[in-house]
Amino acid sequence: MNYHWNWGIFFEQVQNGDETYLTWLIHGFGWTVAVSLTSWVIALSLGSVIGTLRTTPRPWVVMLGNAWVECFRNVPLLVQMLLWFFVVPEFLPQDLSMWVKQDMPAKEFITATLCLGLFTSARIAEQVRAGIQSLPRGQHYAGMAMGFTLPQTYRYVLLPMAFRIIIPPLTSEFMSVFKNSSVAFAISVLELTFVSRQMQEDSEQGIETYVAVTALYFICAFIANRVMAFIEKRSRVPGYVTAK
């Protein structure tokens, strides 16, 4: 291999600018974290609600939830990203459409966050549904027999256990959100993947660039994993055996 190694490249200045490549990477990393965490908040809240609705006794509510999940689960994330960016604004009322296309601040960020958030919400909804349905039917009965309303039964009885049960798949999902945020480069969010391509072209040090970027994604996902492991440990129920 005839490659000119230069690990010092990160501290060199970019062409046509006075910042270093490291500054680029840090900014990219910042956007990656911002997109990921915001999407996660959207995904977790929306996914929990939709997943819960899918277990209620109302058939049309269940159907709506199912439709949501199928919609977002069966289309590739990259295509969804492009759809939200290029297609959806065209179908908005004219004034709003103009505003979105021309004046909306942080357009790329908002679109990417929304897209990734909704995509992930469908996956979380599926997990939440499975978590609730894995609980013995008697738990539902016991909550209702206590005099709880249906929402109270969910709030105090079903959801606390369901969420504990689905922490392992949720962990994967949380890690995926960081990794999937890389797709946002397609609509020019200046996140890590976008910046890395920029740096590769600008510096011509592809290997160093992608090694650094790989490490940064790894760290993100790894921290996400540790955070969830901590939550799992903290929320463990004494004496509870999952098999039932």
Next chain:
Amino acid sequence: MIEISHVNKHYGAFQVLTDCSTTVAKGEVIVVCGPSGSGKSTLIKTVNGLEPFQSGTIMVDGISVGAPGTDMPKLRARVGMVFQNFELFPHMSITENLTIGQIKVLNRSKEEAMATGLKLLDRVGLKAQAAKFPGQLSGGQQQRVAIARALSMNPICMLFDEPTSALDPEMVNEVLDVMVELAHEGMTMMCVTHEMGFARKVANRVIFMDQGHIIEDATKDDFFGTPRGERAQQFLSKILSH
């Protein structure tokens, strides 16, 4: 207290309950027995509306179960229920299990709920376990907590759905003792159980069900003395022979 009249329930074409009628007067203890699949658990679950039914009426304390306009949560809060698999809330400590309903449904203060809960826990002999979680107790202990939890809501009557069927044999009596005590105190009780010893000791009436029908509804003495139907005789001889 409980009036069940002409209740029918079916899942599609499958009839689970056929024209079931009976009453439970205040202070009465009724034992419901019958072979598995006879509809006894379903019947008891219709009393507090956990299982809907297609026709007939059930009145609890003068309130029509499942009728439009009936506040079911409010009605259920007044009817205690104990389940075969205990169904304590596993993520809550024993004291939380005993207080959550009082606090969230009856709007009692934490202190008041705690005092009531601990008193009942003491009554079922488990005061020392207050800080533990359901998973750390034996089946018998869990079921006693479940009874205490139901009592914490000051119910006007209690429903027991095979409360000892999931227990190891050596734990059956500790639960039955609590139930017997409750019966002696005058609690209105409807119990689905195969514990004929319990029935003999405290039941006023015994109901025998088969294939969704109430086949016998007799006083205890009549039932054990001379059960009329052949099915009831067969059933009794099977469960009493061992």
